[in-house]
Amino acid sequence: xxxxxxxxxxxxxxxxxxxxxxxxxxxxxxxxxxxxxxxxxxxxxxxxxxxxxxxxxxxxxxxxxxxxxxxxxxxxxxxxxxxxxxxxxxxxxxxxxxxxxxxxxxxxxx
Numbered sequence: 096x097x098x099x100x101x102x103x104x105x106x107x108x109x110x111x112x113x114x115x116x117x118x119x120x121x122x123x124x125x126x127x128x129x130x131x132x133x134x135x136x137x138x139x140x141x142x143x144x145x146x147x148x149x150x151x152x153x154x155x156x157x158x159x160x161x162x163x164x165x166x167x168x169x170x171x172x173x174x175x176x177x178x179x180x181x182x183x184x185x186x187x188x189x190x191x192x193x194x195x196x197x198x199x200x201x202x203x204x205x
Contacts, residue, residue, distance in 0.1 A: 100172075102169050147162055
């Protein structure tokens with residue numbers, strides 16, 4: 096995961112998640128495996144839109160003072176990457192992708 100990306104609503108930075116994985120690999124692996132086994136994407140991880148007040152409009156009462164930003168929680172980004180890898184592996188191993196179609200192919204995350 097990119098260390099320069101902003102965290103989501105939970106505030107967990109990618110380097111913190113990577114450190115947690117290095118310190119507690121069995122726990123973080125069990126967390127993600129549990130999500131995959133139960134076909135569950137935790138509700139808390141689905142929050143993506145965070146309103147941010149525009150500079151200079153802090154005291155304004157108009158709703159236009161906000162700009163919406165979509166920031167996905169880092170833990171959710173991890174699960175999404177795992178899912179993309181599994182789907183793409185399945186598609187490649189079963190030869191389900193056309194060799195002529197390149198528009199939305201994802202590179203397997205290593």
